[in-house]
Amino acid sequence: MPTISTSKYQYITCDPNKCVGCQLCEYICSYTKTGVFNTYRSRIRTVRAHKILMTAVACRTCEDAPCVIACPRSALTQDAVTGIIHIDASRCDGCAWCIEACDFGAISINPETKLAEICDQCEDEEEGPQCVKWCPKEALELTTPDRRAQRSRRKLAIEEVLGQ
């Protein structure tokens, strides 16, 4: 059983309590990264696991990312500062080992190029991640696990103490 890595880096999270399953994040990602409207080309993926359970998953920028380790052609590298995984298209041959290595299902193969693709947090976009910008319910957020934990503690405290 592989150990699920945690991250000190920021990544795009989805709050399933806020997510309504509209899938607009996929449209925007697809267009931003590939110039076409096709949710199969999205690097963030929505999940409808139940009538009332919907969420979205993108790269979690694991520390010592298993996908980077798994790549037999050294096509994947991780930015030491941001944790963002970069895929060198000239080295990737679409073998999908990175997909198998990812515990979050956050990597996909582009159906046209047959090469691996992964969320890069729209690092080239001035406004940051476009899915976050577009999410109508503010369910998506670029944040760190620590920050999420802080917020959970705060919420718990308010609920328990103030009963709100």
Next chain:
Amino acid sequence: MYGYSGKILHIDLTERKTWVESKPEAWYKLYIGGVSMATRLCWENIEVGCDPLDPGNPICMAAGVFAGTPVAVGGKYGLASKSPLTGFIGDSLSGSWTSVALKRTGWDGIVVHGASEEWVNVFVDDDKVEFRNADHLLGMTTTETEETICEELADDQVRSATIGPAGENLARIANVSNDGRKAGRTGHGAVWGSKKLKALSLRGTHNVEVADPDTLLALAYDIQQASQGPHTQKYRILGTSSNVLNMNRLGLLPTRNYQEGVFEDAELVSGEYLHEHYKAKTIACAQCPIACEQVGHVKEGPYEGAMGHIEYESLYALAPNCGLNHFPAVIQAITNCNEFGLDTMSTGVTISWALECYERGIFTKEDFKCAKYPEGFEANFGSNEAVVTLTEMIANREGYMGDLLAEGTRRASAKVDQERGTETYQWAMNIKGLEAPGYDARTLKTFALGLAAGTRGACHNRTAAYDPDIKGQVDRFSVDETRGGLAKSTEEYAAVYDTLPLCKFIRRCFTGKADRAGAWPAIAKLINATTGWDFGYDEVDLIGERAHTIKKAFNIREGWTREDDHLPYRWQHDKMKVGPSAGYVVTDEELEYLKDIYYEAKGWTKEGLIPKEKLIALGMDDVAEEIGV
């Protein structure tokens, strides 16, 4: 061509063959998509005069212009067949991922002909079509069917439109379901069942090509931002169920089979009560940023585990209209309808007719025998168990009552009246065979006209004529010479949204007002960025008139006459005793006058037929040739 592929896929279930039909751009400019294109495909492919459950009645599915793009609320498709309830056009819409999958298969529309000998799941996998045996899917609920197909095809991104047991058993009030949303009204489920089509599955992986994606994206962003503002607040917080208390206040809430318009326990079955006690989650249709759908969940008691999509229309029909004030039972009844593939509205209104018949002594306990209650059961208004059990019986056509009610109010009452010499048709709340919606029309006189003239029967979605009545733009208790024009104007306004299709809940997000002046120019921009066309206000406005005209033309060719534009007996003869609507009916004189001024406003003859020159002016020359006068 942008926004369209120019191709329609034909699937023949009898011969198990497929073919592709090319359509010119001019055809798309006339019929656009959604209900209009679906109806036009039905017009072109039906065996005129066929029984709706015969193989000659095609299933016609039409994509939306904006499906598969980020344009808010554009993830809908149109579905049309001849309705097994009305014998006229049955055109439905569903907000669903099916619409997006359809768009990405590259087919602008799909027409299913004939009938299969064995139960079949048709899988449209981009360009390929596979006929898969569906015997093992029989009896499954709509959700189970969808999930099982995803498992079998090993792909969660396959989208399936399915029927439940109700459609398999040819219940005329059965619907078609996809990811929790329905092509709900006019009995599509029975048409699918008659063809032994359990499910139509779609996997579309193609890009959706639009003419000017950057412009479209910018426009879409603005609309999305506006969609989170005050104009959709009602939908986002409480959903459509907020109408329960509003309609109750106005004396318009159908209560105990439309005997009254005020329900003493409305509070207990209101959107507010749902929100407080039973709401599990708010969810959205495909590519919809508004998210109005309230999922209700029962966590304890005899109906523990029930989880259904709670809309106003489902609520009025199964709660006040059946006299129920116990929300868990209502959620169970709605869940049953969702899962068995029944239209909640027609089901609720048909059940309420049966309850009234029971209370008036037409039916006895024995008439309600079933496996669960071998001696039958008491079927009074307000009986939770009666209503919940009847939804199961209808879906399975179980026992005398299940089989009878599966036919809908018009056929059920006719059968009973013939067998027993009764006059139960007087309580059968339908127009053209389609059960009435959740707004009592005795004191909504413009709306009464809109419903009476409605091409698919008593549908509040196709005529928006309640708007001027409820807003106080006109006196809703009386009639005057403006109503013909208003009925025309509101139905064609609605038809623009149903054709693109865009969900009408976005209608105030363009300028803040639900009118043409703000919306049409904005919608024209969206159409132009998608298709590369040069539409303006007038072209958008014509979308609605043409959509309505092709539906009307379909009905005329199937034998429509002026007498078919009627109202339920009760709305014309029975006065309510309490509330703001007490004492009113729509008289024969009023109805005939309203029809006269409506046909005149439409530019039709006194008999309600369409002059040739009118059709030619709309660019529908071939229609003019067949039914123009």
